[in-house]
Amino acid sequence: MKHVTILVPKGHFSLVNIEGTHHIFSWVNEWLAQSGRPPYFDIQLAGLSQPALQSTGIYEINPGRLISEVHKTDLIIIPAVHGDIDQVLEDNRPFFPWIISQYKAGAEVASLCIGAFLLAESGLLDGKKVATHWQFANDFRKRYPKAIMVDDKILTDSDGLYTSGGAFSFTSLLVYLIEKFQGREAAILAAKSFMIDIDRNSQSPFILFSGQKEHHDDAVLNAQKYIEDNFQDKVTVDDLASRFGVGRRSFERRFKQATSNTVVEYMQRVKIEAAKKALEKGRKNVSEVMYDVGYSDTKAFRSVFKKVTGLSPVQYRNKYAPQEVKKALLSN
Template identity: 65%
Template sequence: MKHVSILVPHGHTSLSNIEGTHQILSEVNKQMAAMDRSPLFQIQLVGLEKATTQTNGLFTVNPDVLVGAVAKTDLIIIPAIHGNPQVAVENNKAFLPWIVSQYRGGAEVASFCIGAFFLAATGLLHGKQCATHWVAANEFRQMFPEVNLVDHKIMTEEDGIYTSGGAYSYLNLLIYLIEKFAGRDVAILISKAFMIDIDRLSQSPFIIFQGQKEHEDEQIKKAQDFIEHNFQERITVDQLADMLALGRRSLERRFKKATSNTVSEYIQRVKVEAAKKNLESGRKNINEVMYEVGYSDVKAFRTVFRKTTGLSPLEYRNKYNKMSAV
């Protein structure tokens, strides 16, 4: 039987991560019993104090056990902790050495959504892949440049460390873990019982690109504004460099540092975001949308669109355009 420690941190924590994990893993045990198989999980809520009141004051979580009493666990679940990540780490720093010690003793660790910030604070993600909510991707990269953030993925797995993307994608990671520990048959059963889409691997279709402007480089912000207002035209790095009186190499280096994208990647993402909005609400066909955002090559447009969203333009329109669905 695997001992599962679901952390109950101080602060405004995702209660759905905590309760949902407890409910779903408990259901696995029930289904295993129905199959005349032994229960798989011993599940405990692990906290820093007996009554953990959430910041909003509406809920209080009562952990089963305090962290100091857990000498050995097999799987640690870190829920999303909302608010300032540095404050969250400070308020819950007593968990950090315990997580590291348990991992080094053979435990596996999973973080949900922006719980990745807390997991990264342990140092265990250094040099490893990690997923988090796409909204927090730029902030995460700035805080933890040593971590390989893959913001398009629903989940990652590396050396016994698991991370999930935004919000309810934690359900997809749970199904993945259930399949790994209990088998495909149980994972399918649980996915159907809770109506969770099994084998979903990307959060790209859900990303809204809003530009990465939480930086202090005013010249790069001018370049971003120019791109966003002129994306239908052909924009070159040399053109931007001349406009800002910067050398090409200096512009490219500063742009990448500020936005986590190259200039060409940023232009592509702005174009694709404009195309997505047209496909979501407009009546134009794919070619009309393509020309409107500045592409003339159908193959190139489809390739860039799929790379960014995980879907073809037609698949995206069918998914999000109500008129198209009708």
């Protein structure tokens, strides 16, 4: 039997993560019982105090046990947290030495969504790939430069440390863990029972790119604005460096450092974000959208679009276009 400890942090935590994990793992136990087999998950909630009141004052949870009473566990689940991250980390600092000691004793640890910040604060994610909600990826990257942020991934698995992407993608990680511990059949049945899209591995289609501008490099900020205002035109790195009075090599280095993208990557993402918005409206076909955002090569446009979003332009349009457009496409 695998002992699972779901943490109940101080502050504003995700009740959905806590209840959802308990519910889905409990379902596995029920499925096993129906098959004449013993339960696999021994699930408990543990916190720093009893009861644990959300900072919003809406929900109160009785963790059952304090972490000081949990001497040995096999799997730790860290739910998402919300609010001022500095305050959240400070309020929950007593968790970190306990998580570290449990991991060193053989426990595995899974963070859900923004819970990755709590796991990273322990230092265990240094040198490991990490997923979190795409909206917080840049903040995470700056705060924990030793971790390897993969903001397009739904989940990661590194040496017994698991992380998941944003919001309800935590269910994908739970199904992944079920398959790892109980096999493919259990994972498929759980996915079907809870209507979870099994084997989904990217959150790219959901990312809204607005450019990383929380820095103080004026030349880069001006270049970002120029790229965003002129994305339909052919703009080169040399043009930008010359326009803003910076040597090319220095400009590329500063741009990457400030935005976490190369200049070319940034230009591509701005173009693709414009294409996504046009395809969501459904008023133009893929070729028209391609030309509108400055591409003339269909193969190149499709390749970059899929690299950024994980979907082809046609797949993206079919997924996000208005209902009337989808109906028209189905009738053709």
